[in-house]
Amino acid sequence: xxxxxSVSELQANPVVRVSSARRISTLLYARAKLRLAxxxxxxxxxxxxxxxxxxxxxxxxxxYSVDSFTGDIRPGFNLDNIASLFxxxxxxxxxxxxxxxxxxxxxxxxxxxLPIAFFMAKVASPRLQRILVxxxxxxxxxxxxxxxxxxxxxxxNTGLAQWLLQPLGLSxxxxxxxxxxxxxxxxxxxxVILPIYAGLERVPNSLLEASSxxxxxxxxxxxxxxFPMLVPAVIAGSIFSFSLSLGDYITVNIVGGPNQMLGNLxxxxxxxxxxxxxxxxxxxxxxxxxxxxxxxxxxxxxLDNL
Amino acid sequence: xxxxxxxxxxxxxxAAAVSLSGCASSGGSNADGMVSKLGDxxxxxxxxxxxxxxxxxxxxPFESSTGCKVTFKSYGTSDEALTLFKTGDYDAVAASGDLTxxxxxxxxxxxxxxxxxxxxxxxxxxxxxxxxxSADGKTYGVPHGYxxxxxxYNTDVVKPAPTSWDVVFDKASAYxxxxxxxxxxxxxxxxxxxxxxxxxxxxxxxxYALDETQLAAAVDLLKQQRQNIGEYWSDYVKTGQSFETGNxxxxxxxxxxxxxxxxxxxxxxxxxxxxxxxxxxSWMISSSAKSPNCAYQWLNYIDSPKANAMAVxxxxxxxxxxxxxxxxxxxxxCDSYHAGDAAYSDKIWYWTTPIAKxxxxxxxxxxxxxxxxxxxxQQIKG
Numbered sequence: 001x002x003x004x005x006s007v008s009e010l011q012a013n014p015v016v017r018v019s020s021a022r023r024i025s026t027l028l029y030a031r032a033k034l035r036l037a038x039x040x041x042x043x044x045x046x047x048x049x050x051x052x053x054x055x056x057x058x059x060x061x062x063x064y065s066v067d068s069f070t071g072d073i074r075p076g077f078n079l080d081n082i083a084s085l086f087x088x089x090x091x092x093x094x095x096x097x098x099x100x101x102x103x104x105x106x107x108x109x110x111x112x113x114l115p116i117a118f119f120m121a122k123v124a125s126p127r128l129q130r131i132l133v134x135x136x137x138x139x140x141x142x143x144x145x146x147x148x149x150x151x152x153x154x155x156x157n158t159g160l161a162q163w164l165l166q167p168l169g170l171s172x173x174x175x176x177x178x179x180x181x182x183x184x185x186x187x188x189x190x191x192v193i194l195p196i197y198a199g200l201e202r203v204p205n206s207l208l209e210a211s212s213x214x215x216x217x218x219x220x221x222x223x224x225x226x227f228p229m230l231v232p233a234v235i236a237g238s239i240f241s242f243s244l245s246l247g248d249y250i251t252v253n254i255v256g257g258p259n260q261m262l263g264n265l266x267x268x269x270x271x272x273x274x275x276x277x278x279x280x281x282x283x284x285x286x287x288x289x290x291x292x293x294x295x296x297x298x299x300x301x302x303l304d305n306l
Numbered sequence: 307x308x309x310x311x312x313x314x315x316x317x318x319x320x321a322a323a324v325s326l327s328g329c330a331s332s333g334g335s336n337a338d339g340m341v342s343k344l345g346d347x348x349x350x351x352x353x354x355x356x357x358x359x360x361x362x363x364x365x366x367p368f369e370s371s372t373g374c375k376v377t378f379k380s381y382g383t384s385d386e387a388l389t390l391f392k393t394g395d396y397d398a399v400a401a402s403g404d405l406t407x408x409x410x411x412x413x414x415x416x417x418x419x420x421x422x423x424x425x426x427x428x429x430x431x432x433x434x435x436x437x438x439x440s441a442d443g444k445t446y447g448v449p450h451g452y453x454x455x456x457x458x459y460n461t462d463v464v465k466p467a468p469t470s471w472d473v474v475f476d477k478a479s480a481y482x483x484x485x486x487x488x489x490x491x492x493x494x495x496x497x498x499x500x501x502x503x504x505x506x507x508x509x510x511x512x513x514y515a516l517d518e519t520q521l522a523a524a525v526d527l528l529k530q531q532r533q534n535i536g537e538y539w540s541d542y543v544k545t546g547q548s549f550e551t552g553n554x555x556x557x558x559x560x561x562x563x564x565x566x567x568x569x570x571x572x573x574x575x576x577x578x579x580x581x582x583x584x585x586x587x588s589w590m591i592s593s594s595a596k597s598p599n600c601a602y603q604w605l606n607y608i609d610s611p612k613a614n615a616m617a618v619x620x621x622x623x624x625x626x627x628x629x630x631x632x633x634x635x636x637x638x639x640c641d642s643y644h645a646g647d648a649a650y651s652d653k654i655w656y657w658t659t660p661i662a663k664x665x666x667x668x669x670x671x672x673x674x675x676x677x678x679x680x681x682x683x684q685q686i687k688g
Contacts, residue, residue: 090684090688093688094688152544152547156547156551156553157551157552157553158550158551158552159551174483174536174553175536175537175553254544256537257535257536257537258532258535258536258537258538258687260684260687260688265684268680271383271385271386271389272383272385272490272491272680272683273677273680273681273684274385274388274389274677275677
């Protein structure tokens with residue numbers, strides 16, 4: 001009797017046995033905002049901790065100073081480091097040099113990548129297309145260092161470049177800024193070709209046909225139809241080559257002769273000078289430049305192509 | 307972050323102090339932190355040094371005779387060594403003179419009781435208790451080997467054969483783009499040494515004791531040199547290659563780089579008339595060593611004739627005792643490295659960390675310290 005009574009009781013009042021999981025799901029169903037907050041909590045926490053907090057920590061460290069006798073870091077609010085970025089000719093010169101190298105590498109890479117990407121996307125057969133994509137990606141399989149040292153050997157006085165150029169009355173550029181541009185241009189080329197190739201693939205062939213139907217010559221089609229559609233893809237590629245060049249310090253060490261870039265100043269401030277606040281200050285420079293660059297290109301829609 | 311490191315270090319220091327006092331039955335230390343008696347060897351010892359300072363050939367006999375298992379980590383520059391050693395993970399370090407005073411000032415190393423190392427007695431006297439391995443009358447380091455920063459030149463290109471450092475300073479423009487120099491703030495001493503001999507009005511008496519004016523003069527000289535530099539070097543394999551390919555034709559070098567040159571490379575290395583800077587490396591024991599007994603054993607062992615001969619011949623520097631010369635595989639080794647030649651050694655200004663208290667004894671003026679040198683060096687490179 002008791003059993004049947006409790007059963008009937010349950011049947012009459014099923015809410016009693018509802019599990020806590022069920023209750024939570026009901027709650028979440030009713031409150032959309034809470035649902036969203038919980039879903040995003042983990043990624044936001046990660047983003048906040050790893051990116052934003054790290055950047056903030058770097059910014060705060062830039063305001064510290066170093067006790068020159070003990071070498072200890074003295075926390076505080078001190079704008080001397082940041083001021084020296086603008087007043088010390090060392091930092092001004094190296095920043096300008098680094099910017100120049102990054103811009104030059106980007107221009108060279110885009111100029112080389114455009115025809116290659118166009119051929120891959122619009123001219124090559126599907127089979128050749130696949131082979132070319134693999135060929136473009138292949139250099140990424142080898143170590144960065146191996147490639148940089150290979151260029152060191154190629155550009156040396158007895159290297160391949162000298163051997164090829166000598167009959168033409170020229171000589172190898174040797175180690176220096178030109179060598180840095182060549183090496184970085186080589187290293188980042190795949191990162192520029194791929195977004196441009198992807199952007200070109202999205203240009204429908206019918207548009208090109210329509211253009212020629214309407215009487216446009218090849219160059220007019222390229223200029224009026226293809227290039228405007230390509231701008232976001234080119235910018236996407238340039239973000240890679242530009243930002244990677246801004247932070248590089250190994251290539252310039254290997255083929256750059258006596259020159260320094262921003263990365264070298266960060267490195268020596270940490271390694272040689274034991275001046276972490278100054279290293280953090282110098283490291284802010286590429287961050288600020290990239291923020292400016294990204295803000296400028298956001299309007300073009302290039303970020304959709306990354 | 308910084309606080310964490312400091313806490314970790316002090317925790318290590320306490321742990322070391324506890325373990326030292328705990329060993330009172332088998333070893334002991336006296337009031338000024340110096341070990342007075344050695345205890346039983348620990349099972350392992352952790353060493354930090356230049357590449358090639360602890361190779362299997364001489365480490366294996368040490369391990370089997372003492373039971374101390376060696377773990378060795380090599381470093382590329384003195385500054386890197388300082389960062390590594392400050393972690394407190396190492397019992398002993400082989401440090402050059404541009405590092406030793408920083409370690410002593412930072413209390414990272416302990417004073418040594420040389421009576422506990424019988425082999426130390428045979429070390430050349432001109433290497434003992436010098437400004438780079440001692441402080442306040444206490445010995446902090448035992449010598450490993452020494453050598454000079456020589457002038458190397460390509461005999462085909464650099465004519466007439468140089469006898470002075472002027473080929474890399476005042477006359478460097480003749481080899482524009484093909485001159486090399488050592489990439490470290492301590493290279494300022496090379497310029498100071500040159501000025502000491504050629505511009506007496508500056509009154510430099512020790513290239514590691516420079517006041518503001520003297521440092522500025524050295525910086526000016528190096529800024530002129532910068533116009534002619536092909537590349538600065540800190541990696542000795544890379545600079546060797548540059549001499550082989552002809553990208554570099556004249557500049558600072560080490561004997562070991564000369565020895566490693568490919569056959570047929572037309573280069574020669576000399577000690578110029580001004581003398582040269584150089585290094586005398588010292589093994590030092592961490593003030594927070596976990597294996598102080600094994601570390602003492604290692605310091606004693608590295609000055610023993612056989613081990614020292616193997617170690618210095620491997621690296622390419624002069625041994626620290628006359629007895630070691632019997633054991634080098636190349637019997638002319640000690641002659642070519644001028645081992646024990648006190649007159650030759652006197653021409654070498656061994657790397658010493660520049661500090662605010664002038665090393666040449668001047669008290670009326672403050673000298674520029676290593677941090678000032680580092681800043682100056684960055685500005686020279688531009």
